[in-house]
Amino acid sequence: MLELAIGIILGGCALGAGCAMIAGIGPGIGEGNAVAKACEAIGRQPECKGSVTTTMLMGCAVAETTGLYALVIAILLIFVAPKLLVGVLMGALGL
Amino acid sequence: MKIEPAVKKETGIIACGVTVMSAVMVGIFAIAGHFDMTVLWGAVLGTALAIGNFFLMGLGVQAAADKMNGVQMPPLDEEDQEEVARQEEEATMFFQGKSAVPTSPEAQSAKRLVQLSYHGRMLLCILVLVLALVIPVFNIMTAAIPLLFPRLIIMGQGVVQKVKEGK
Numbered sequence: 001m002l003e004l005a006i007g008i009i010l011g012g013c014a015l016g017a018g019c020a021m022i023a024g025i026g027p028g029i030g031e032g033n034a035v036a037k038a039c040e041a042i043g044r045q046p047e048c049k050g051s052v053t054t055t056m057l058m059g060c061a062v063a064e065t066t067g068l069y070a071l072v073i074a075i076l077l078i079f080v081a082p083k084l085l086v087g088v089l090m091g092a093l094g095l
Numbered sequence: 096m097k098i099e100p101a102v103k104k105e106t107g108i109i110a111c112g113v114t115v116m117s118a119v120m121v122g123i124f125a126i127a128g129h130f131d132m133t134v135l136w137g138a139v140l141g142t143a144l145a146i147g148n149f150f151l152m153g154l155g156v157q158a159a160a161d162k163m164n165g166v167q168m169p170p171l172d173e174e175d176q177e178e179v180a181r182q183e184e185e186a187t188m189f190f191q192g193k194s195a196v197p198t199s200p201e202a203q204s205a206k207r208l209v210q211l212s213y214h215g216r217m218l219l220c221i222l223v224l225v226l227a228l229v230i231p232v233f234n235i236m237t238a239a240i241p242l243l244f245p246r247l248i249i250m251g252q253g254v255v256q257k258v259k260e261g262k
Contacts, residue, residue, distance in 0.1 A: 035205055036205055040168060042163045043163045044168045049163075050101050052160070053099060053156060058249055061109075064148075068243060
């Protein structure tokens with residue numbers, strides 16, 4: 001029974017980490033689209049390159065944080081949460 | 096490759112902000128009574144990773160912008176402007192993949208370059224965070240938290256700009 005409980009904890013953590021990393025796909029697509037459009041704007045108005053690059057950089061940084069949140073959560077779920085949860089389980093069972 | 100002043104300036108601002116916020120984070124750990132050398136080394140690693148990640152992103156964006164050097168796209172005519180306005184209106188209602196399709200091969204190439212750069216940087220972050228976990232010298236929490244600081248700094252910049260405009 002204990003093995004089953006630990007298995008469920010580990011499986012849940014791994015599934016959660018996988019689900020969290022789905023959020024890593026969006027920023028890649030979004031950043032690409034934003035940069036492509038910004039490049040078109042630079043092509044139309046080359047004199048605005050500096051300000052467009054600055055805005056593009058800020059936009060990419062903000063978009064990327066979503067992916068980084070997902071990454072941090074996934075890493076914590078894989079490496080930190082199982083140990084913690086198994087410890088809590090053992091404590092609850094008095095083992 | 097010559098680094099553009101915009102990239103240098105923004106990286107400088109982010110570097111200063113992340114360093115200050117990391118110092119505050121270590122201070123909070125110390126006040127909470129959790130300070131040891133792993134916290135400090137983790138903070139150093141996380142700060143370096145956050146700054147390096149932003150700088151690499153800047154280089155990627157600059158390389159994408161440089162792809163448009165010498166490319167002259169025609170200005171939007173009235174019909175194009177109407178189409179852009181229509182797409183923007185639709186995009187406010189729901190996600191429109193169509194409106195984001197680049198119209199020139201250079202822009203398409205820039206898009207692929209930035210997407211490649213994003214995935215490369217993400218892999219780098221994974222590698223560094225896993226190393227921070229495996230090597231007991233680093234505290235994983237203080238190594239991971241600084242990665243989220245650039246967004247706070249950008250939000251802070253926006254607030255400061257608005258306050259300045261209001262005065």
